[in-house]
Amino acid sequence: MITVVGVRFKKAGKIYYFDPHELNIEKENYVVVETARGVEFGTVVVGPKQVTEEEIVPPLKKVIRIADEEDINKHQSNKEKAIDAFYICEEKIAEHGLEMKLIDVEYTFDNNKVIFYFTADRRVDFRELVKDLAAIFRTRIELRQIGVRDEAKMIGGLGPCGRVSCCATFLGEFEPVSIKMAKDQDLSLNPSKISGLCGRLMCCLKFENGVYEELIAKMPDVGTIVITPEGKGTVVEVFTIIQMVKVKVKLEDGTDDLLNYKLDEIIITKEKDPQYKVDEEEVELDSEE
Secondary structure (H helix, E strand, O other): OEEEEEEEOOOOOOOEEEEOOOOOOOOOOEEEEEEOOEEEEEEEEEEEEEEOHHHOOOOOOEEEEEOOHHHHHHHHHHHHHHHHHHHHHHHHHHHHOOOOEEEEEEEOOOOOEEEEEEEOOOOOOOHHHHHHHHHHHOOEEEEEEOOHHHHHHHHOOEOOOOOEOHHHHOOOOOOOOOHHHHHHOOOOOOHHHHEOOOOOEOHHHOOOHHHHHHHHOOOOOOOEEEEEOOEEEEEEEEEOOOOEEEEEEEOOOOOEEEEEEEHHHOEEEEEEOHHHHHHHHHHHHHHHO
């Protein structure tokens, strides 16, 4: 087992593990660490803990020191300089007539590099822009193109639920989200209702997906023949969350009736009602698209 601390460099950024060495580091401490891109300033969000070698990405970098007042002031100064750099870069983008949208600017802690994050619909030839920026800031310049989900994460905003978007508050990494998750949760497939600020499927569809998968595994499909207290019937609708089904049952007098049953009140068979086969095929084709 290896002792590590988890450090974030941005509010809702990915957590990286570092070797605390012999330092007495606690959660919420500011630290200066060595990273692949140089010396960086971060916040400890996971206090010292033991992890296996499989949980870390070697080589494990060390924490250089717990940040002092001078380090904190330097970090704040870098953030202020980044704001000025943002407006300068926007002016240069306009001068060169480039079709790109500047999203954020970041100085590395040691000031060896300034990183400009942008979005664009197509490839952009920004070689002349880099030359101008390098002449102004007299340091290494990196222009990094990001996707729409990363744009929403950096800018933030209110989601359809009325709360600040998850990606800008606590989601360290994006996870794959599929339209099947929306179908399993019986949500409207109207894109405007299941899309986030970025225009992609909402990340929160993933949050409850595991529970839905577990509950759906216990439920019969629509069209399944089940045995109820009133006799055999066909499932015509399922209510996943409350674990109930609506069954079309043929009563003793020969009439049909729709009755609701809890899952433990019925016996699920492997038989299928033939008239539901077409519907199942259509649903399957929809899911493939």
